[in-house]
Amino acid sequence: MDSPDFLFRRIRELYRQIKWVVLARAVFALILIFSTLFFSDTDLTGQRDQSFLSLYKISGTILGLSLVYFAWLCKKKYLYALAYTQILIDTVIVTAIVFVTGCFHSIFTFLYLLVIIYAAMLLLVQGSFAVALASSIQYGFLIELEYLKIIIPLPENPDLALVVDQHHILYRIVITVSACFATAALSGILSLQLKTARKDLKIAQEHLKRVEKMAAVDEIVSGIAHEIKNPLASLSGSIQMLREEMAPTGESDKLMQIILRETERLKQIATDIRLISKPGRTNAELIDLAKAIDDVKTLFDNTPDWYARINIVTRLERDLYINMDAVHLQQILWNLIKNAAESIEGKGKIKISLYSPRHKRIYLTIQDTGLGIDKKNAPHIFDPFFTTKGDGTGLGLSIIHRIVDAYEGMIDFESIPGKGTVFTLIFQNPNFKE
Known part of the structure; x- marks a missing residue:
């Protein structure tokens, strides 16, 4: 299952990969030219020599296309179209190489893979x-x-119908097609695993950097919060005793209410500061993540400030559990969803996904269509x-x-300013066994 990552990171990665593929293709063309030059005859009058001449032409075509692809790549537009275009053209080029080197007897069939x-x-x-489908169709038609x-390969080979029967032809095609799709399946799985890894x-590198950065001030901040909390x-x-004794009215009572309200606010800030230093795990229990998300979503959907303009969409894999204090989990979910909603001007959508592709780790993503995070603030x-935020304390995240x-x-x-943000949380699956 694909995580809902933003396209900009994928596009950046695709750009880098296409650049290396274009370079590798040009190197292959040069190798093909020099190897053909080494093994070919100097006299290009024989039929077999015509196949070498065709390889020169194909190599030149590959080099020319590589230049076109590179120019396209430099524009950094329509990269997916570029990827599909060059790959499908490469299958045609491989078919041409197989044709000029003997069709059924060609040793270059592996290039499809x-x-x-x-x-x-x-x-x-x-x-x-x-690509496996395109390669299979081209190879099957070529051999048939x-x-x-209907076509005659350039090298002088015996009549294929006299050398092998139809069953042998079918067997070769089936084996090649099977190899193509098996390669597609295996390489696709490996690519997904590599992407996830x-x-x-x-995420681990960025998280570790932040942990090291925050660890340096944890004890100091916790101590200050403790010292502030007692005077507060x-x-x-x-103030409460003064209110009871003096029974103030009018402006005096209003001022005392303000003092009490702001005092409680400072006490909450001090509590939050201590929570940053020592969250604690004493009340941890096994929690059904999907149910916890559904509960917070229900609470959010019934909040007048949000339900009229924010649409929450969930895609949750069930039966995933985590060992955590229920209050802590609710605090995480509510704050992230609230931040997502506050970043959306007017109507918008929040998408919550929960999945465990490898069962060892659980992935929770919260994606919004809000204003995004400015690069300098990220x-x-x-x-x-x-x-x-004008009224924020800067302690939530x-x-x-x-x-x-x-x-x-x-x-x-990950965030795109003006388009939205996605937060990804990764937890260990307590039910996973090696």
């Missing part, structure tokens, strides 16, 4: 199967046309006290990060 493999690298499973004498590695409690108690969104880390999980995000 190479095209399928790099198609999986660029376009994953769907692309590899599309040779057998029926790269994403996990990137005394201040709050004193490195700091998990920093304590960093906020872009810091707390989420510390809670997730306390349960040996990881969190990361």
Whole structure:
């Protein structure tokens, strides 16, 4: 299952992969030219020598196409169209190479498999199967046309109908087609695994950097929060006693209410600061993640500030559990969904996905169609006290990060300014057994 990553990262990766494929294709063309030059005769009058001449032409075509692909790549537009175009043309080129080197007797049939493999690298499973189908159709027709004498390969080979029977032809085609689709399946699976592994590695690296950055101030911040909390409690108690004794009215009572309200706000901030340092796992229990998400979604859908303009769509794999304090999990889900909703101007959508492709790890993604995160702010969104909201404390995401880390999980995000943000959380699956 594909995670709902944003396209910009995939496009950047696709650009880099296509660049290497174009380079590899040009190198292959040069190797084909020099190897053909080495093994060919100097006299190009014989039939077999015509096949070498055709290989020169094919090699030149490959080099020319590589230049065209490179020019297209430099524009950085329609990269998926470029990928499909060059791959499908490569299947035709491989068919031409097989034709000029003996059709049924050609040793270059394996080139179809190479095209399928790099198609999986660029376009994953769907692309590899599309190329496998195109290769199978071309090879099957090529061999059948040779057998029926509709086309004659350039090298002087015995009449194929006299050498092998129809059953042998069918057997060769079936084996080749099977090899193509088997290669497509295996390379597609490996490409998906590689993609997931790269994403996990990137998330782990970014998460570790943030943990190291936050660890340096945890103890100091926790100590300060502890020292602040005691005077605040005394201040709050004193104000309440004064209200009871003086029974203030009018402006005095209004001022005391403001003092009490802001005192409670400061106490909550101090509590949040201590939570950043020491989230605690004493109340951890096995929680059904899908049910917890459904509960928070129900709560959100019944909140007047959001339900009229925000549509939450869920795609949840069931029977996935995590060991966590239920309050901590609700805090994570509610804050991330609330942040997503606040980033959306007018009507919008939030997509929540829960899945476990390899069962060892559980992936939770929350994707919105909001304003996104500015590039200059992106490195700091998990920093304590960093906020872009006028009334924010800058502790929400810091707390989420510390809670997730306390349960040996990881969190990361990707964002396109003006289009939206996706937060990805990775948890260990307690039910997974090696």
